[in-house]
Amino acid sequence: MIAPQRLWSGLGALETTVAGLAWLGGALAAVAQGWIFPTAALLPPMGLLVVNLAAAMATRPGLRGSVPLLLFHAALLFFLLLLGVSRLTYFKGQAEVTEGIPFDGTVIGSESGPWHRNRLDRVEFAQQGFEIDYALGLRRGEIRNRVRWRDEFGEAREGGIDDDHPLVLEGYRFYPTANKGFAAVLTWTPRGGVPTEGSVHLSSYPSHAVPSIDWTLPGSDIPALTLLRMADPPADPERPFSFRLPEKHELVLTIGGETRALRPGEVWDRLEGRLEYQRLTTWMGYLIHYDPAKPWLIVAAFFAVGCLGWHFARRFARRDWTEDVTSPLPPGEG
Numbered sequence: 001m002i003a004p005q006r007l008w009s010g011l012g013a014l015e016t017t018v019a020g021l022a023w024l025g026g027a028l029a030a031v032a033q034g035w036i037f038p039t040a041a042l043l044p045p046m047g048l049l050v051v052n053l054a055a056a057m058a059t060r061p062g063l064r065g066s067v068p069l070l071l072f073h074a075a076l077l078f079f080l081l082l083l084g085v086s087r088l089t090y091f092k093g094q095a096e097v098t099e100g101i102p103f104d105g106t107v108i109g110s111e112s113g114p115w116h117r118n119r120l121d122r123v124e125f126a127q128q129g130f131e132i133d134y135a136l137g138l139r140r141g142e143i144r145n146r147v148r149w150r151d152e153f154g155e156a157r158e159g160g161i162d163d164d165h166p167l168v169l170e171g172y173r174f175y176p177t178a179n180k181g182f183a184a185v186l187t188w189t190p191r192g193g194v195p196t197e198g199s200v201h202l203s204s205y206p207s208h209a210v211p212s213i214d215w216t217l218p219g220s221d222i223p224a225l226t227l228l229r230m231a232d233p234p235a236d237p238e239r240p241f242s243f244r245l246p247e248k249h250e251l252v253l254t255i256g257g258e259t260r261a262l263r264p265g266e267v268w269d270r271l272e273g274r275l276e277y278q279r280l281t282t283w284m285g286y287l288i289h290y291d292p293a294k295p296w297l298i299v300a301a302f303f304a305v306g307c308l309g310w311h312f313a314r315r316f317a318r319r320d321w322t323e324d325v326t327s328p329l330p331p332g333e334g
Contacts, residue, residue: 012055020049039087039113046087050080068310075304082293082300088115091172091290097127098183098199099281107288116290123169125149127284128158130176132243138206138235145176145284172290179285180243181205182228184251188218190273201283202228206235206243217255222272225254228280229261251277 010016023045031038057073093110097103105120112118128146135141147167148158166173181204189195196218202211212227231248234241250261253268253275260268262277 009055009059011051012053012057012059016052017049017056020045020052023048038111042087043084046080046084050077050084053077053080066311066314068307068314072304072307072311075300075307079297079300079304082297086113086291086293086297088113089290089292091116091118091288093288094177094179095174095286095288096179096201096283097286098185098201098283099127099129101199102126110288112290119170120172120288123172125167125169125174127282129282130180130243130284132180134206134235134241134243136238136240138237140178143176143178166289171292172288175287175289177285177287178207179204181208181283182211182245183281183283184226184228185278185281187276187278188273189276190217190219191271193219193273197278199281199283200226202226204285209233209235217272217275220272222255227252245280245282249280251280 024042027036027041027045030036031041053073054077057070057077091110091112093107093112095103095107103123103125105123107120126148128148130143130145132143133141142162145161146158147161148156149167149169151157161167161174161176163176166175168174182202183199184202185197185199187195187197198218200213200215202213205211210227210229212225214223214225216222217224228246229250229252230246232246234244234246250263252259252261255268255270255275256272258270262268262275264277264279266277268275268277
């Protein structure tokens with residue numbers, strides 16, 4: 001049986017550090033290739049490094065002989081623990097929100113840590129439109145996005161967000177993205193059924209010159225191909241322009257092998273039901289991030305760097321810079 005002191009000393013050894021770093025590097029490579037879920041891959045080697053650092057601080061007097069060096073290792077230990085908390089509680093996802101229609105908590109693809117408690121159903125905000133300027137060659141400028149939301153006190157608020165200034169609600173950070181486009185607001189009433197109103201998000205514009213989408217009529221398995229035919233497309237790669245709704249357009253729908261072009265307010269009566277095209281609006285794609293440990297990770301990183309700088313500054317100040325410029329002459333000289 002290994003003595004506790006010997007075991008603790010082995011856990012704090014440099015060889016254990018090298019093994020932990022190698023394991024972490026291999027885990028990062030596996031995650032980058034998509035072979036394994038990030039949290040499952042990263043937590044074990046990070047746990048080993050935490051134990052290694054704690055054991056080294058307990059068994060190696062050299063790490064405790066200098067206050068700045070001790071603080072540096074303590075900050076490093078805190079940083080590794082925070083990384084573990086981050087991987088256990090984080091959330092990443094995407095959402096598409098139609099202008100004028102409140103966000104309902106629905107996300108398009110997401111990943112999260114096992115300790116994350118989803119609170120997106122508490123988030124209340126609505127897309128109010130956006131402005132984007134494009135330079136020659138479809139080079140996108142900054143997104144100026146307008147939103148309306150309720151704060152933690154239930155008060156209605158309005159404001160603007162952009163690429164670098166997200167909307168923060170319930171700890172979630174909503175960043176507007178270049179993934180945006182036009183949305184057709186439709187009402188579908190099946191024969192003998194109740195009307196269903198909703199929006200259909202056409203493919204991102206201007207990355208797709210002709211926005212379109214394949215979808216299914218609500219409550220059925222009837223496919224519907226929809227594309228937007230614009231008389232005056234706002235996007236022009238040969239000149240600067242601003243994102244806007246087209247002044248004249250038609251919504252071209254293909255259902256059951258039959259094609260019909262609708263303008264806002266027009267209706268298509270079919271055997272299966274009645275489809276009314278109400279209006280054309282816009283939708284915005286959002287990246288959603290949640291990581292309560294991130295601010296503390298930044299603080300710990302800066303504190304660790306500061307302590308390391310303090311340690312080397314002290315060593316630099318204590319160094320004896322005097323040198324003996326006199327030296328004995330080689331034998332046989334002088």
